Amino acid sequence: MTISRNPVIRLSSLSTALLLALATPLALAAPADDADVASDPFDLQSIVVTATAPVSALTFDTSPKLPRQPVPASDGADYLKTIPGFSAVRNGGTNGDPVLRGMFGSRLNLLTNDGAMPGACPSRMDNAMSYIAPENYDRLVVTKGPQTVLWGPGASAGTVRFERDREVYEAPTVKASGSLLAGSFGRNDQVVDATYGDRLGYARVSANRSESDDYRDGNGDTVGSAWKKWNADVALGWTPDPDTLLELGIGVGDGESRYATRGMDGSQFKRDNTSLRFEKTNIGEHLQEFEASIYHNVADHVMDNYSLRDPNPAGPMPMPMASNVERATDGGRLAATWRGSAYELVAGVDGQDSRHRRRGGMGRDAYRAQPWAVDARFANLGAFAEGTWFQGERNRWVAGTRIDRAEATDERATISGGHGGAAVPNPTAGQTREDTLAAGFVRFERDAARQPVTWYAGVGHTERMPDYWELFSARSFGGAMGTGMGGTNAFAGLDTEKTTQLDIGLHYRGRKVDAWVSTYAGRIDDFIQFHYPSEGMMAGTSVVSNIDADIRGAELGVEVRPADHWKLGATLAYARGEARDSGRPLPQMTPLESRLTASWDNGSWSAGALVRVVDGQDRVAPGYGNVVGQDLGPSAGFATLALNAGYRVNAMVQVTAGVDNVFDRAYSEHLNLAGNADFGYPADPVRINEPGRNAWLKVNVSY
Template sequence: MQMVAGGALAEEGAPASRAERVVNLDTLVVTGVAPVASLTWVTDPRLPRQPVPASDGADYLKTVPGFATLRSGGTNGDPVLRGQFGSRLNLLAGDGALMGACPSRMDNAMSYVSPETYDRLTIVKGPQTVLWGGGASAGTVRFEREIPYFDQPGLRLDGSLLAGSHGRNDQVLNAAAGNPRAYARLTASRSEADDYRDGGGARVPSAWEKWNADAAIGWTPDPDTVLEASLGGGDGEARYAGRGMDGAQFERTSYGLRFEKKAIGGALDGIAANVYYNDVDHVMDNYTLRDPDPAGMMPMPMASNVAHRTTGGRVALEWRGEGWDLTTGVDARRSRHAQRSAMGRGQYLAQPWSVDARFRQVGAFAELHWHLAGRRHLIGGLRVDRAEAEDLRRTSGGMMPMPNPSFGQVRSETLPSAFVRFEQDAAGKPLRWYAGIGHTQRMPDYWELFSPNRGPDGAANAFAGLRPERTTQLDVGLRYAGKRVDAWVSAYAGRMQDYIAFDYMDAMTGATTRARNADADIRGGEAGVEWRVAEHWKLGGTLAYSWGELADAGQALPQMPPLESRLSASFDNKRWSAGALLRLVAAQDRVSPSLGNVVGRDLGPSGGFAVFSLNAGYRLSDHLRLAAGIDNLFDRDYSEHLNLAGNSAFGYPADPVRIHEPGRTAWVKLNASF
């Protein structure tokens, strides 16, 4: 387990100081994460986890109750929080927005994130913060890198090596050198795996190879000031059993500049500012990692090249007074999407780029933490965004292109967001309860405006017809942090007005999907407990449930994850550790096969399953830690409910068949820190 220094009931509303960093409590293998504050989760993504350590950001998020992943093979699944997808989940890497480019989200933002190259993962569930962007009705996810301050000249090295079944091998390096005035940092990772075999012994097309590298230099004139410049890049390829094309290129280029000044000494206590540039260049084809399917919809070699460039920045001022903390600021973002494609191997390279969409956003925010008398806290925030989208497609209509009636049009929306939450600590007890209500409005994103073949009835297309989505949600919860027992429970209920739904139409009409607005109701919750039964022994468990339906039709929302529980037991005497994890997933029969999202649709009911895994660890020294595990010990043949149908190019039948998960998988990991 990890926590924020200062106690299990630390106050997340106050600006974080350098002392409030993730503290590693000697955990060797992470099997689950508990909240460190109301609706806030913090963990160290460098620690080994079970199932086998993640190759992408979405996979690592599954450690947190309430998260799931829409699977399509071995890597680059799409993250889901409480049954919500896409830009309802605000995803940030290094405090900058990073967006994929594929119209079907083959390369969602988490595809470009190597979790172990970051120092901290912070999650806020629900619309309960306004600091990091608007429209995040599901929550906010931040992969963060800390400033490597040096009190004296020195060198720090962290790294890991991983080997596992199905040809899995990873290498990670984090290196920093500096003195009290300056530092340099390098983070790099490489991950590779072959096709895996499921519990039934069938080979699943799922191989990948990817790498990432980022470097930064910083100037620290005093312990409370830093100016940092950074650059980074990455690339990779991945086979997808559930898609008609594979990812032949995942190229990323990133630049950043940030400035921080803390402990100023007056009412203005701190300043944080950053600017960033993120550019992804993604190639999809049906010939690099497979052979074209002569009986399929793409019998000839073809490729599509898409790119998404995002630039932006943020300035935040931290104010502190007697009994209150306030953060105010502004942020802005611009993005440009372009594409090109061609038949024939490599022929797309001779085609010119066509910019089909531009987006602009600017926002102002303020978030206050008021420390009331009697161990009471009031946290609230207000945000206003101005968002614009420009349609630059000359044609639309998918397989039957026609002149685009909205070519050159610009949509502008003013989008307010706000929340208020009350928290109270029980007198003399390690207990806190909270209740909060939040409202956020979200501009339809690129995938909702440009991917559907049709828009709402009467609209020229989705760009012209889709309205912004408005979510109002109540969140309540309770946390207890005792000497031997930690327990927590959270619940939510919300109304999503103008929820953006995708109808999957009959292919004979020539239109694959239609995007429209409809009101929806959502509710659910998560709970967890950790019991230290003896000095070195610990038992734990979590439970997560999500539910949703279209309010008027009474139809189940699609792609809702089923009820899930995780039960764990562990032993740790500070030298040796051992653990067991039982993952229990219920059947899901609340489905809507005609509905979906930009990634896919419901494939029908799914069966439940149970997967049992073991892990062990040994601290070789203060600098070396060895961990090993066996996932799916009993070689269970199963598939996740959130899934894509197997593609016919790999021999899957025409009737939708879910992609099955890896069978028995063994892995061993060595972590080093100097």
């Protein structure tokens, strides 16, 4: 099987043009009294989302219910890619692993309804976003960088929250919405969201089903990528008065997915969620709000090589085999909000306890008869406070601090001997490591006096406990520079990761032009990296180690409304990182990427276009990466065109349609896993290609 590569596309001229486009409206802006933001009744982004702009400093807030292009997302990672700076490590059709500014894994705090649900697979086949059906949520809120302390420890790259709204009803009310999607490669989705509420409470049901066959790339070759998923959630709320809420949430789901990049497929993505939440508002003159929540989340994942493919007799897994992993996470949060004439303060505590266990077997479904074995336990308890001080009408100071006590326990009796050898006794069996993690930030924000401009500058620091994948998935620990054995294993040898980062940005909101830029520069002490040696004594193993690193980058965007009903926009995202001592590039860094958009909307009809341009990436570190993948070498750039159109039938019904990859280009993303031999890929690492031309039609209904 051969996969063509497009010529490398260089973006130097494009980035210069975008910077000029951003600078020009700021230089030529009219006085503030002429540049007030005008309400625009014809907002195409309310029909089809192609890119998202920040709503405040480093914060993005959007509705995942809105149709998006490319083809509406099947998981959380896919939807995040509409926010500049996000990308994903690709598996194929679904369940990509999100990456923000080149940072991956638990450097991103991923939450649903304020609860954590980390996946269970040692290779992150079922990362947290795999269990997310975006349309089942009302809001997606992203905070970039270590610029909040409200939602848990770590989160050096950012915090991602999928949230559902909670309402108080004065009279009996029925609300319902739903959508149907049909597309190329057998794609079909169904979503329903219905609520009944009255003065004493409400009941809400959200459910979805999503399915797709294997897709074909621009060469016409089939890529193993089919999936089926379903989710159902119920929320029962009691509202004895307008200021009090008690809500019980119950959720279940399951699915399966073929992976052209893996030796196994995901034949089960079962989830069970239970939560209880209490909210009280308008308490007193200064104490305004109090909230308390607890949750119990379970991810039960099965991977095998026989349910969705036939075992390859010539491959490394010639016989049917399966692995069943489960992670149960319990947690809770208490927070109170105080407000005064010149301040707002949120303070509280949160905690989390997580248990990981596994079983497996040779033969079809033989794992079901095997006992579970717990291999890891995690716990965390933290206290936080974050406040805003309003210094006059135009200046704000935002600051926060938190401290956490984190621990991990190694329950493995044996560990892999490496090189296919027998398991050996685990020298850290039964041991618990404990760490105290400190985090904090301070940010200054200022609104200009005579222009609709806000600028900010902030510095943040956070310390991150190595996660399950870093402590338990690596075969060996490689010391300070990743060479040789620096400790008994990763559990005993890895240090906590410390990030200190400066964020500076500016946002202009005018009558005809919106423009924003966000830049950052950070130093990471004891950055956790993976190394996959191809020769020598360590060949075929994964070696994890700590190094010191520097990172920097920027995202910017501009939107111009040249005439009624028209919008033109552009975004640019750039990330770079290198090891501080050697200067070697950090692996798995996202290439320079731009999105150019044009849209027209007359209130009933709409049309839009999206051009996505990605630069070739030659700053790579072959053999280095993360627990999911590694740099496969330089990648070629590419450009794709997507078109969409929409029609508002009435206030209740809207129809949207689109074509992605209009010219049927054969291309692959830089962040990618090598195609597996079971799907016809060669032994040498080859990136899988993205879908070819892909058409879709979606109907949204709301009542």
